[in-house]
Amino acid sequence: MLDPQSIPVLINTMTARARATAHALAAAEDAVKARALHAASTALRDQASVILDANAEDVARARDNALSPALIDRLRLDPARLEATAAGVAAVAALTDPVGQVIDRTTRPNGLALSRVRVPIGVIGIVYESRPNVTADAAALCVRSGNAVILRGGSEAVASNRALHAALVEGLVAGGLPADAVQLVPTTDRAAVGAMLAAEGAIDLIIPRGGKSLVARVQAEARVPVLAHLDGVNHVFVHASADPAMARAVVIDAKLRRTGVCGAMETLLIDRAWPHAAALLAALADAGCALRGDAAARALLPAVAPAEASDWDAEYLDAIAAVAVVDGLDGALAHIARHGSHHTDAIVAADERVAERFLAAVDSAIVLWNASTQFADGAEFGLGAEIGIATGRLHARGPVALEGLTTYKWLGRGTGQVRG
Amino acid sequence: MLDPQSIPVLINTMTARARATAHALAAAEDAVKARALHAASTALRDQASVILDANAEDVARARDNALSPALIDRLRLDPARLEATAAGVAAVAALTDPVGQVIDRTTRPNGLALSRVRVPIGVIGIVYESRPNVTADAAALCVRSGNAVILRGGSEAVASNRALHAALVEGLVAGGLPADAVQLVPTTDRAAVGAMLAAEGAIDLIIPRGGKSLVARVQAEARVPVLAHLDGVNHVFVHASADPAMARAVVIDAKLRRTGVCGAMETLLIDRAWPHAAALLAALADAGCALRGDAAARALLPAVAPAEASDWDAEYLDAIAAVAVVDGLDGALAHIARHGSHHTDAIVAADERVAERFLAAVDSAIVLWNASTQFADGAEFGLGAEIGIATGRLHARGPVALEGLTTYKWLGRGTGQVRG
Numbered sequence: 001m002l003d004p005q006s007i008p009v010l011i012n013t014m015t016a017r018a019r020a021t022a023h024a025l026a027a028a029e030d031a032v033k034a035r036a037l038h039a040a041s042t043a044l045r046d047q048a049s050v051i052l053d054a055n056a057e058d059v060a061r062a063r064d065n066a067l068s069p070a071l072i073d074r075l076r077l078d079p080a081r082l083e084a085t086a087a088g089v090a091a092v093a094a095l096t097d098p099v100g101q102v103i104d105r106t107t108r109p110n111g112l113a114l115s116r117v118r119v120p121i122g123v124i125g126i127v128y129e130s131r132p133n134v135t136a137d138a139a140a141l142c143v144r145s146g147n148a149v150i151l152r153g154g155s156e157a158v159a160s161n162r163a164l165h166a167a168l169v170e171g172l173v174a175g176g177l178p179a180d181a182v183q184l185v186p187t188t189d190r191a192a193v194g195a196m197l198a199a200e201g202a203i204d205l206i207i208p209r210g211g212k213s214l215v216a217r218v219q220a221e222a223r224v225p226v227l228a229h230l231d232g233v234n235h236v237f238v239h240a241s242a243d244p245a246m247a248r249a250v251v252i253d254a255k256l257r258r259t260g261v262c263g264a265m266e267t268l269l270i271d272r273a274w275p276h277a278a279a280l281l282a283a284l285a286d287a288g289c290a291l292r293g294d295a296a297a298r299a300l301l302p303a304v305a306p307a308e309a310s311d312w313d314a315e316y317l318d319a320i321a322a323v324a325v326v327d328g329l330d331g332a333l334a335h336i337a338r339h340g341s342h343h344t345d346a347i348v349a350a351d352e353r354v355a356e357r358f359l360a361a362v363d364s365a366i367v368l369w370n371a372s373t374q375f376a377d378g379a380e381f382g383l384g385a386e387i388g389i390a391t392g393r394l395h396a397r398g399p400v401a402l403e404g405l406t407t408y409k410w411l412g413r414g415t416g417q418v419r420g
Numbered sequence: 421m422l423d424p425q426s427i428p429v430l431i432n433t434m435t436a437r438a439r440a441t442a443h444a445l446a447a448a449e450d451a452v453k454a455r456a457l458h459a460a461s462t463a464l465r466d467q468a469s470v471i472l473d474a475n476a477e478d479v480a481r482a483r484d485n486a487l488s489p490a491l492i493d494r495l496r497l498d499p500a501r502l503e504a505t506a507a508g509v510a511a512v513a514a515l516t517d518p519v520g521q522v523i524d525r526t527t528r529p530n531g532l533a534l535s536r537v538r539v540p541i542g543v544i545g546i547v548y549e550s551r552p553n554v555t556a557d558a559a560a561l562c563v564r565s566g567n568a569v570i571l572r573g574g575s576e577a578v579a580s581n582r583a584l585h586a587a588l589v590e591g592l593v594a595g596g597l598p599a600d601a602v603q604l605v606p607t608t609d610r611a612a613v614g615a616m617l618a619a620e621g622a623i624d625l626i627i628p629r630g631g632k633s634l635v636a637r638v639q640a641e642a643r644v645p646v647l648a649h650l651d652g653v654n655h656v657f658v659h660a661s662a663d664p665a666m667a668r669a670v671v672i673d674a675k676l677r678r679t680g681v682c683g684a685m686e687t688l689l690i691d692r693a694w695p696h697a698a699a700l701l702a703a704l705a706d707a708g709c710a711l712r713g714d715a716a717a718r719a720l721l722p723a724v725a726p727a728e729a730s731d732w733d734a735e736y737l738d739a740i741a742a743v744a745v746v747d748g749l750d751g752a753l754a755h756i757a758r759h760g761s762h763h764t765d766a767i768v769a770a771d772e773r774v775a776e777r778f779l780a781a782v783d784s785a786i787v788l789w790n791a792s793t794q795f796a797d798g799a800e801f802g803l804g805a806e807i808g809i810a811t812g813r814l815h816a817r818g819p820v821a822l823e824g825l826t827t828y829k830w831l832g833r834g835t836g837q838v839r840g
Contacts, residue, residue: 023757027780106802112791114801119783121813204813225645225814246836253838337443359831360447363539371532371834380839381534381830382526393541393624394645395815398830410801410818411779414791416666418673419800 007187011195014183015202018123018148021180025146026120028177030097036175037093037140043171044086044136047163052077054163055132062156075130075156085133088385089168092140095384098402099146113413118406120146122204125196126387127152127218129210132160138209139168139182141387145405148181150203152196154210155188197222207387227400229388231315232262232343234373237332237358238280239349240273246370247276247348248283253372254346256287260317262389263344263376267312267322269332272296281323289319296325312339329354333361340364343391344376365391365398427607431615434603435622438543438568441600445566446540448597450517456595457513457560463591464506464556464584472497474583475552482576495550495576505553508805509588512560515804518822519566533833538826540566542624545616546807547572547638549630552580558629559588559602561807565825568601570623572616574630575608617642627807647820649808651735652682652763654793657752657778658700659769660693666790667696667768668703673792674766676707680737682809683764683796687732687742689752692716701743709739716745732759749774753781760784763811764796785811785818 025033044051055077062072077085098118105115124147126138135151142149153161165184173179185192196203200223207227208218215228236254238247254265268284270277281301285291292311293304304323311322312335326332336345346368347358355369366376366389376399378386383401390396396404445453464471475497482492497505518538525535544567546558555571562569573581585604593599605612616623620643627647628638635648656674658667674685688704690697701721705711712731713724724743731742732755746752756765766788767778775789786796786809796819798806803821810816816824 023781023783026783108800108802112795122783225812243836249836249838253840257839355833359833361443363443363446363542364829366830366832368832369834371832371837372839374839375532375832375837380528382528392645393827397827407813407817409784410786412786412788412791412795413775413779414789416663416669417791417795418669419677419792419794420673 007189007191008195010187011185011192011199012202014150014185015123015199017180018150018183019202021178022120022122022148024178025143025148025181026099026122028146030099032176033097033144033146034093036172036177037089037143039175040140040168040171041086041089041093043167043174044082044089044164047167048079048082051082051160051163051167052079054159057159058132058157067156071130071156075132075160077132077160081133085136088133089136089140092144092385095144095402097144098406103408110417111415112417115411116408117411118403118408121405121407123148123150123202124405125150125152125199125203125206125224127193127196127206127208127210127214129154129214130156132157132164134209135161135164135184136168137385138207138387141385141402141405143172143177143181145402147405150183150185150196152185152192158188194221197224200224209388227388227390227396227404228392229262230343230391231341232264232376232389233267233313233315233339233341234263234265234343234376235267235269235332235336235340235345236265236373237269237326237336237345237347238271238274238277239329239332239347239351239354240271241351241354242271242274242348243350244276244279248280250346250348250370250372251280252284252287254374255284255289255321256319257372257374259319261374263374264317265321265346265373266314266316267324267339269324269326269335270297271332272325272327277325284321289321291321291323293323294325297323300325315341329357333358336362336364341391343389344368344373346371346373365389427609427611428615430607431605431612431619432622434570434605435543435619437600438570438603439622441598442540442542442568444598445563445568445601446519446542448566450519452596453517453564453566454513456592456597457509457563459595460560460588460591461506461510461513463587463594464502464509467583467587468499468502471502471580471583471587472499474579477579478552478577487576491550491576495552495580497552497580501553505556508553509556509560512564512805515564515822517564518826523828530837531835532837535831536828537831538823538828541825541827543568543570543622544825545570545572545619545623545626545644547613547616547626547628547630547634549574549634550576552577552584554629555581555584555604556588557805558627558807561805561822561825563592563597563601565822567825570603570605570616572605572612578608614641617644620644629808647808647810647816647824648812649682650763650811651761652684652796653686653733653735653759653761654683654763654796655687655689655752655756655760655765656685656793657689657746657756657765657767658691658694658697659749659752659767659771659774660691661771661774662691662694662768663770664696664699668700670766670768670790670792671700672704672707674794675704675709675741676739677792677794679739681794683794684737685741685766685793686734686736687744687759689744689746689755690717691752692745692747697745704741709741711741711743713743714745717743720745735761749777753778756782756784761811763809764788764793766791766793785809
């Protein structure tokens, strides 16, 4: 246990080392970063028994402390999960390097040749909870995009994170990158999070990965910019023109494929003019979904329980859906504008004009037509991976992968131009 | 004077009206926004005498209060300045609408067609000081990019800002936009700024326009994201390979064309191996620039005063330059890494390999080769205008114009895709 007063000093030392390393990482060639991440992936596989032993220690302590089965499941690694983590690092190694990409270029009338070129953000802090795989996932994405990263995982996973971090760094160094590219905060004292959030100018971006309370704490306290992922109160609107089979497939997938993901549907909006509503609700109920609805929804199916006001803003992350019957597109848009969380919303409709109006009017990071909200995922969007789904409006929105971990600079090449 | 307790209520009412209007503005067609801004430009011209009378009132009060001549000059409008402001609004009207632009698109193997489309940020707050032209400039850029804006200008310019705002709104409404598209905070109480900075979720972005103390206050207090413009401690490095005539032209322009702009050179770095250093310093001194140098610089020209440690971090905004003699490119890079403010830095060199290393290694928003740092300007970069030069690393960097006032959303068009 560290002396609490030493924690700001510790974070200060770590950020200084990260900044020094960030300059080297920004200049690192694509092939070096790729090779180093492949080596890190190999190291995770080579050290599987050490990592799994460390994880067993964390899991045993979690059981002794009577942590919830859900938390223990998030904490647990097994050979298959560790292999998936190692494969994920290799997959990130194979992604296209965003650094050095030219966003646009122009030559001014005076001959000055301007271009905008992607560069790393610099020093990124990741604050996360019990999932140890984040240690590898987040480190890989940050390193691939040329950023130095400071990881601060949950106290439950301390042994797992140390073992994963040791393997990753061994691989990165073998591949030719500096060890300080990926640093793990060596204390589980919560004051370390506070010191990271206060490290204005020393950490360029904080990304919280975890539940609502973690993200809320980070947003409330941070002086460093935060790329946050908030609630997904996601809607599927079934328009009067919707094909009943498609509506059923999309709604059941959106709600029930996985109920605990941020892209899951939480509220179903049904157009009052759609004639297949009762069958859709029955299918949802038959598939195991509890329904809470307004009076019109309850009139369609007796199994629908009465919704309370709070249901329209609920992110259940469970096999529960709120159901409202709305008056056409305008009714759906008004409901989403009032209750949506700007994450992912979808319409099922055969009428293209209505669908295009929905796509244009809904102010969410992701708006879908005739597709399940569960596609809200970086890999599904072709980004190769994701560090999170941003629900803010600045810098990056929706699934964030390598591009979102970069910024740009303007380069101007002249021949002696002056403004005069 | 308002009851101080009513200020949060006032700001709350204004942000609610801005949010309601933002939805309409986001959907406004290009032609409507352009027409409304042209009408606003015309209204500024039509109401010139009212605006100039209001400005005369502000100037008289500033004189009575013995404000500095520099501040009174910033405050003063005359027919030429007002005409330039009206012309600026018309020029923004003529810019290409960024809203609806498709950033990229892809079709996934499952047939889901994805695109990223630019949309307005939403509600933008502008906090500024005594220059009344900001009222029109900032309003025009925000409206052109589909954002609702809340303006809070300095107390010195209160009458001018009210007159400018009244004319702008009259024009916007005549052109078909809602009056709440541009709101002016009707009190000069500083608590209104605090209420804006605290309006998390109600204002999406705050842009401070003014001096260091204003920007520092905004950054320190804001819970709303800030697009800030900090110091320009800009360097010109004259490499051993530099052509002496080009170096002289670029350095004199960078330092002396206008000394009060953020793109002005503040520190001159001269390669120890460059044989023309004494003549360059003499030319700078002859042109009226005071020089403060290290021992090597002083040895070149007796008129160079000794630099103190603080000179290397100074943003003079005056006809003063710090001068350091450095050992080649690496010496220049080390100096800039230590003292630069990540705004704009330039190299003068005939050696392209050296120049490209400088462009790659300097971590600034703008890095120039053989061109004056005074090109750091949105209009010079072909953006048509600028709302500021961002020195942060997220969202937008360097000159920020219409694109920087937008975000994007992901649209997905499917045919019933589910993840399954």
